[in-house]
Amino acid sequence: MADKPMLPELMKAHGVSRRGFLKYCASLTSLMALSPAMMPRVAHALENAPRPSVIWLSFQECTGCTESITRSHAPTIEDLIFNAVSLDYHHTLQAASGHQAEAAREKAMKDNWGKYVLVVDGSIPIKNEGFSCIAGISNLQMLKDTAAGAAAIVSVGTCAAFGGIPHANPNPTGAVAVSEIIKDKPIINVPGCPPIPVVMTGVLAHFLTFGVPELDELGRPKAFYGETIHDRCYRRPFYDKGMFAEGFDDEGAREGWCLYKLGCKGPTTKSVCATLKWNNGTSFPIEAGHPCLGCTEPDFWDNGGFYKPLSVPAGDYRKLGLAAVGAGAVAGAAGAVLARAGKAKAAAAHENVDAHDLEKKS
Amino acid sequence: MNNPNFDLLMWARGPGFDIALIIFAAGIVLRIVEIIVLGRKKDLAPAKGNGVAQGIKTIFSRSIPRKGLVHYAPITYIGGYIFHLGFFIAFFFFGAHIVFLDELLGFSQWWPEAISFQWPAFGRVIIESAVALAVLAMIALMYTRLTDPVRRALSTFDDYLVWVLSILPMVTGYIAVNKLFGDPVFMLALHILSVELLMIAFPFTKLMHAFTFVMARYYNGSIQGRKGAES
Numbered sequence: 001m002a003d004k005p006m007l008p009e010l011m012k013a014h015g016v017s018r019r020g021f022l023k024y025c026a027s028l029t030s031l032m033a034l035s036p037a038m039m040p041r042v043a044h045a046l047e048n049a050p051r052p053s054v055i056w057l058s059f060q061e062c063t064g065c066t067e068s069i070t071r072s073h074a075p076t077i078e079d080l081i082f083n084a085v086s087l088d089y090h091h092t093l094q095a096a097s098g099h100q101a102e103a104a105r106e107k108a109m110k111d112n113w114g115k116y117v118l119v120v121d122g123s124i125p126i127k128n129e130g131f132s133c134i135a136g137i138s139n140l141q142m143l144k145d146t147a148a149g150a151a152a153i154v155s156v157g158t159c160a161a162f163g164g165i166p167h168a169n170p171n172p173t174g175a176v177a178v179s180e181i182i183k184d185k186p187i188i189n190v191p192g193c194p195p196i197p198v199v200m201t202g203v204l205a206h207f208l209t210f211g212v213p214e215l216d217e218l219g220r221p222k223a224f225y226g227e228t229i230h231d232r233c234y235r236r237p238f239y240d241k242g243m244f245a246e247g248f249d250d251e252g253a254r255e256g257w258c259l260y261k262l263g264c265k266g267p268t269t270k271s272v273c274a275t276l277k278w279n280n281g282t283s284f285p286i287e288a289g290h291p292c293l294g295c296t297e298p299d300f301w302d303n304g305g306f307y308k309p310l311s312v313p314a315g316d317y318r319k320l321g322l323a324a325v326g327a328g329a330v331a332g333a334a335g336a337v338l339a340r341a342g343k344a345k346a347a348a349a350h351e352n353v354d355a356h357d358l359e360k361k362s
Numbered sequence: 363m364n365n366p367n368f369d370l371l372m373w374a375r376g377p378g379f380d381i382a383l384i385i386f387a388a389g390i391v392l393r394i395v396e397i398i399v400l401g402r403k404k405d406l407a408p409a410k411g412n413g414v415a416q417g418i419k420t421i422f423s424r425s426i427p428r429k430g431l432v433h434y435a436p437i438t439y440i441g442g443y444i445f446h447l448g449f450f451i452a453f454f455f456f457g458a459h460i461v462f463l464d465e466l467l468g469f470s471q472w473w474p475e476a477i478s479f480q481w482p483a484f485g486r487v488i489i490e491s492a493v494a495l496a497v498l499a500m501i502a503l504m505y506t507r508l509t510d511p512v513r514r515a516l517s518t519f520d521d522y523l524v525w526v527l528s529i530l531p532m533v534t535g536y537i538a539v540n541k542l543f544g545d546p547v548f549m550l551a552l553h554i555l556s557v558e559l560l561m562i563a564f565p566f567t568k569l570m571h572a573f574t575f576v577m578a579r580y581y582n583g584s585i586q587g588r589k590g591a592e593s
Contacts, residue, residue, distance in 0.1 A: 218365060228546060242457050242483030261461045268547045298365045304375055311458035312465045314375040321383050328388035332395030339400060
């Protein structure tokens with residue numbers, strides 16, 4: 001893969017004009033929340049950046065992240081960016097398999113030691129390393145070996161970034177995120193189930209041009225994970241007006257009202273779904289009529305149920321509440337009966353006292 | 363990797379709510395049952411008027427201030443109304459609260475033929491204005507409590523605690539919805555936790571009036587009614 005042509009030739013071959021490329025650079029610059037003055041620098045860097053070797057490791061995952069990044073309409077420029085990097089190992093996409101594939105990884109690591117970008121999708125099982133192996137090498141071992149020579153790690157998808165679905169309760173494999181294992185390399189988390197393709201390519205482009213982007217406290221690039229979906233949702237005016245869909249087939253659902261009551265996690269989920277959208281800007285889940293699942297947040301699988309609204313208790317409180325009502329009634333009645341008994345006892349113990357008795361006692 | 367803010371929110375929605383609900387439900391039922399079972403001494407005197415009618419009337423008439431008292435203590439009366447109405451509107455007519463009450467009390471489950479038994483939510487302008495006015499009213503009420511020597515002397519720890527516990531959910535809710543500052547998930551968690559504190563204190567403080575005011579008013583009114591007096 002090392003003899004692949006540079007980006008300008010690729011663009012030419014795919015019929016992408018220089019103008020189209022510059023437009024892409026402009027949108028990428030704005031996506032990355034950079035100053036418009038940076039645009040020429042982005043274009044220059046993308047055109048002339050030495051194509052870094054990229055090693056893509058897939059661990060406990062569903063290949064959804066790879067699907068997402070490859071399902072963009074070909075030939076998109078995002079696709080070309082991917083072609084422009086030297087993707088030296090990706091066991092879903094590469095033709096080689098078995099020992100040949102591992103040999104390619106080892107060669108790429110050796111040739112580019114300290115310079116290659118490591119992309120990881122999927123979580124790593126640590127309860128028993130043998131739970132997930134590739135060519136007889138455990139995920140944990142492969143990650144440690146490959147991360148040692150990486151310039152930076154991009155954890156693509158919620159599984160690699162936060163543990164994701166394998167990490168969900170009861171987490172039988174002891175799945176953990178990349179950041180739980182590798183502590184000495186810059187790690188960029190690009191969560192999502194899967195992440196938006198342009199977010200993945202945008203992060204890679206940022207890394208190629210300006211290095212590691214500014215990250216939030218969860219290691220996510222602020223440019224893409226800075227605002228909640230709720231704040232950018234086109235259905236937000238309905239939330240503000242108090243107009244909610246209460247079922248998937250009621251009037252509110254047909255009219256496109258807010259999906260909060262159907263369990264939408266937009267208010268607590270940071271992502272650019274509402275602005276960048278999916279499938280080449282066609283729509284995003286809420287636009288398609290489904291509440292946001294909150295897939296860019298850690299533990300989204302266990303956060304109280306996809307269809308339970310955020311304001312609703314997450315536990316099984318109903319039995320506890322009924323038991324409390326019963327216990328309260330019993331305790332209240334018992335307290336009152338005791339008080340009555342005390343009153344009756346006091347009445348029975350009452351002695352009539354007159355002035356003579358009082359005089360005698362004193 | 364965890365998000366500590368989300369973990370706090372999930373604790374507030376899970377175990378935190380369970381604990382608060384148990385104390386709230388058991389405490390309120392305990393106190394109401396105790397009051398009813400204790401009962402009152404039977405009045406053996408012949409009734410001179412209709413105690414039941416006066417009792418029912420008093421439940422409602424006590425919501426209207428006596429003549430002249432509004433002029434005597436305007437902040438207490440007007441502030442009290444604004445706070446109660448504002449709190450009521452925000453609690454019962456904000457969409458997120460409606461769905462919470464529906465889930466908690468199971469309205470939708472009692473009427474399964476309906477997709478959902480929910481009343482319409484108010485818009486943001488009404489809810490937020492109600493909350494802002496309620497908070498301002500509470501501040502004014504606290505001002506009179508602190509500046510009026512008689513009221514100050516009458517105030518107990520209970521009064522100050524209940525004031526703090528009542529204002530916190532409104533302030534944190536306003537901040538969380540408007541994302542004024544702080545992480546929105548953290549502020550939402552704080553809002554729910556502040557409500558849980560209110561729930562825990564509820565049965566053991568004067569907040570119980572929200573449940574006992576009906577029977578207390580009925581009792582007072584019916585005593586007067588039996589004696590042939592207006593209440």
